[in-house]
Amino acid sequence: MSNTPKLSEAQEAILHAVADLARTDYQQHLLVEAGAGTGKTTTLVAAREQLVHAGVGVLALTFSNAGRQRFADVHLAQTGRGLPPKSVLTFDGLAFEVLCGAVEGRNYSGDGFFTREEIRQNAINESDQLLQLLSELVAELNDTWEGEIPDRESDLIDLLDLIGNARIANVFRDPRMYAEEDGLEEFQEMERTEFLASLDLPPWFYHLFSRFERLRRESRHLVGVEGAAYDLAGDPRALVRYVWANRINVIMVDEFHDTKALHFELLNVLIKAGCRLVLIGDRHQDMFAWRGLQPFSAFDSAGQLAGLNTLALPRSWRYGHRIAQMADRIVQRLQPGAARITGPRAQAGKLLAVPDLVAWLAQSAQQGVALADHCAILPTQADCMLLQLRLFDAGVPYRLVERVRHFFQGYEFRVLRALAVLYSRRFAADAPFHINSLYALDVLMNVPTLGLDKETRSDLRAELGLDGARRADGQRLLNADPYTLGLVLDKLAEFLPPVLTTAQSWPAWLALAVQHLQLHAFLYQRAQHPAAGRQSALLLDELVRRFSIDLAPAMQVQRWDDAVERFVRQRGNASGLSLTSVLHAKGHEYARVLLPMGEAGWRRHLLQPTAAGWRELYVAVTRARDGIMLETTDDNQTLAQEVHGVFGG
Numbered sequence: 001m002s003n004t005p006k007l008s009e010a011q012e013a014i015l016h017a018v019a020d021l022a023r024t025d026y027q028q029h030l031l032v033e034a035g036a037g038t039g040k041t042t043t044l045v046a047a048r049e050q051l052v053h054a055g056v057g058v059l060a061l062t063f064s065n066a067g068r069q070r071f072a073d074v075h076l077a078q079t080g081r082g083l084p085p086k087s088v089l090t091f092d093g094l095a096f097e098v099l100c101g102a103v104e105g106r107n108y109s110g111d112g113f114f115t116r117e118e119i120r121q122n123a124i125n126e127s128d129q130l131l132q133l134l135s136e137l138v139a140e141l142n143d144t145w146e147g148e149i150p151d152r153e154s155d156l157i158d159l160l161d162l163i164g165n166a167r168i169a170n171v172f173r174d175p176r177m178y179a180e181e182d183g184l185e186e187f188q189e190m191e192r193t194e195f196l197a198s199l200d201l202p203p204w205f206y207h208l209f210s211r212f213e214r215l216r217r218e219s220r221h222l223v224g225v226e227g228a229a230y231d232l233a234g235d236p237r238a239l240v241r242y243v244w245a246n247r248i249n250v251i252m253v254d255e256f257h258d259t260k261a262l263h264f265e266l267l268n269v270l271i272k273a274g275c276r277l278v279l280i281g282d283r284h285q286d287m288f289a290w291r292g293l294q295p296f297s298a299f300d301s302a303g304q305l306a307g308l309n310t311l312a313l314p315r316s317w318r319y320g321h322r323i324a325q326m327a328d329r330i331v332q333r334l335q336p337g338a339a340r341i342t343g344p345r346a347q348a349g350k351l352l353a354v355p356d357l358v359a360w361l362a363q364s365a366q367q368g369v370a371l372a373d374h375c376a377i378l379p380t381q382a383d384c385m386l387l388q389l390r391l392f393d394a395g396v397p398y399r400l401v402e403r404v405r406h407f408f409q410g411y412e413f414r415v416l417r418a419l420a421v422l423y424s425r426r427f428a429a430d431a432p433f434h435i436n437s438l439y440a441l442d443v444l445m446n447v448p449t450l451g452l453d454k455e456t457r458s459d460l461r462a463e464l465g466l467d468g469a470r471r472a473d474g475q476r477l478l479n480a481d482p483y484t485l486g487l488v489l490d491k492l493a494e495f496l497p498p499v500l501t502t503a504q505s506w507p508a509w510l511a512l513a514v515q516h517l518q519l520h521a522f523l524y525q526r527a528q529h530p531a532a533g534r535q536s537a538l539l540l541d542e543l544v545r546r547f548s549i550d551l552a553p554a555m556q557v558q559r560w561d562d563a564v565e566r567f568v569r570q571r572g573n574a575s576g577l578s579l580t581s582v583l584h585a586k587g588h589e590y591a592r593v594l595l596p597m598g599e600a601g602w603r604r605h606l607l608q609p610t611a612a613g614w615r616e617l618y619v620a621v622t623r624a625r626d627g628i629m630l631e632t633t634d635d636n637q638t639l640a641q642e643v644h645g646v647f648g649g
């Protein structure tokens with residue numbers, strides 16, 4: 001059953017422009033800049049349908065898997081049909097198809113890249129393997145560079161990030177970096193060093209990067225972290241062969257605001273292959289502005305394309321004028337004077353503020369109010385976990401959107417659980433066995449202050465079965481038993497700093513463990529960005545508080561397991577409130593969006609505003625169709641003013 005909404009004039013204009021660019025003899029492209037909820041995906045899906053009917057080969061590209069899924073869902077809703085396979089791909093998915101695919105028995109890639117069988121066996125990324133690869137390489141390079149490259153685990157994690165950013169920024173394909181090592185003239189070497197310095201990179205980084213990339217390819221680490229897209233940019237002819245073999249004439253890019261230099265390079269290759277581009281995005285939703293080594297504006301780069309036609313979608317369909325006003329106030333703070341965001345007058349939008357969101361939700365749940373179309377959106381994963389704890393206490397059902405994790409699967413909970421089990425074994429000789437404790441120990445073993453060397457860690461992981469193959473659901477098949485767990489705990493206890501080896505009461509020991517194992521620093525380094533690190537520390541403190549009750553730690557672990565099991569089995573969860581982080585909220589929409597304004601929420605975004613923070617808040621607010629609900633927990637005057645300034649009411 002087809003259910004395409006009646007398109008607005010502005011949307012129709014885009015459909016005409018797309019039809020035109022597919023028809024003309026000379027190459028034309030279209031850039032559509034539009035606000036959130038203005039019907040970008042809706043329009044793109046309709047434009048795709050129109051082209052497919054006219055016999056034009058179209059490939060739609062997105063950045064995230066969530067974006068791809070959203071495109072497929074909108075297509076299904078609008079046409080009543082599923083999309084043919086491979087007609088919508090993420091950039092990495094496209095790269096994977098091209099590098100590993102074949103037509104009529106011949107690989108697209110001249111390198112013959114990988115066979116399907118090889119990929120099935122081995123090619124999926126394991127980030128810990130990448131770390132291993134990097135650490136071996138750094139050790140080898142440090143022989144020559146006399147230890148100049150920092151090599152503690154936290155340094156290696158930073159280096160892995162830097163390598164990812166160098167890929168995304170695509171800087172090593174700059175002509176200044178091309179020349180082969182052997183034939184390098186002195187002036188070229190100088191040019192290269194200056195170029196690296198201009199990017200704030202140390203001179204050894206080029207060697208590290210190029211050798212790491214070679215190793216990554218040889219070890220078939222293709223998928224993930226833009227590895228595949230980067231390899232594809234180095235093999236442009238494969239991409240050209242792919243679009244020609246599949247008769248693709250038009251490339252559509254949804255979420256165009258997420259385009260970085262690497263992806264733009266791929267778009268340039270597609271242009272050279274004769275494709276026409278339809279690019280659609282919202283510059284205020286660029287939440288990944290920090291990726292890469294230098295700021296990159298996809299919109300400015302597209303502006304340079306020859307034959308570019310630019311259109312706009314001015315009005316939101318998702319929300320009415322009241323939410324549009326909120327979105328607009330945020331955008332004006334980001335870019336004063338930006339085009340105004342509007343929404344239909346008839347659709348007002350509600351704003352509700354409550355002092356205790358969880359109490360309100362508990363009451364609603366009791367009254368049988370369906371909360372499935374309500375979504376609490378939080379800035380980070382740790383914030384989501386803090387809210388989960390409150391919901392858990394109050395017995396309010398919730399479900400997690402996409403890859404947002406349960407609090408009991410987070411590093412913060414796991415590391416404390418591991419300490420509780422370790423304490424029980426060492427001082428009470430009653431460590432309870434549960435499979436979740438094995439995952440918890442895996443986290444504890446990575447705490448650098450414990451000082452486990454690589455071999456010991458790897459031996460202990462093997463004992464616990466943590467090195468086993470993953471099952472289809474991503475978990476590992478663990479085969480340890482209570483006896484092995486005990487032995488591993490005894491071994492781990494040998495690594496405890498002396499202050500933790502003498503018997504003390506439980507909460508005091510826990511406080512010392514958190515301090516001496518420097519768990520805040522450990523979690524901070526594990527977090528994706530500083531704000532996430534800060535919130536992770538907040539979550540750790542809250543969990544420490546909960547683990548500090550006067551009850552034997554073994555009993556506490558048992559209690560958590562029972563409670564979690566009961567909660568997970570709750571029938572109401574499917575219809576419960578959705579809970580997500582802003583990153584995972586992108587592209588989705590909900591009737592009502594719930595925004596906690598406290599410390600474990602959006603407080604900092606308003607009190608210490610940054611461009612990145614405004615973009616996040618903009619994405620969160622614009623997920624709402626009918627209303628926004630704020631939780632205002634404190635009476636800070638400045639915060640109240642800021643809340644009023646953005647949300648009005």
Ligand SMILES: Nc1ncnc2c1ncn2[C@@H]1O[C@H](COP(=O)(O)OP(=O)(O)OP(=O)(O)O)[C@@H](O)[C@H]1O
Binds near residue numbers: 037041043317588
């Ligand atoms: N012409 C229209 N008439 C009525 N509703 C529409 C129309 N176009 C889009 N919509 C609705 O507006 C909402 C937002 O559409 P869509 O998800 O396509 O927007 P978007 O710009 O891609 O959003 P985002 O910025 O979140 O990615 C959807 O509920 C969609 O069904």
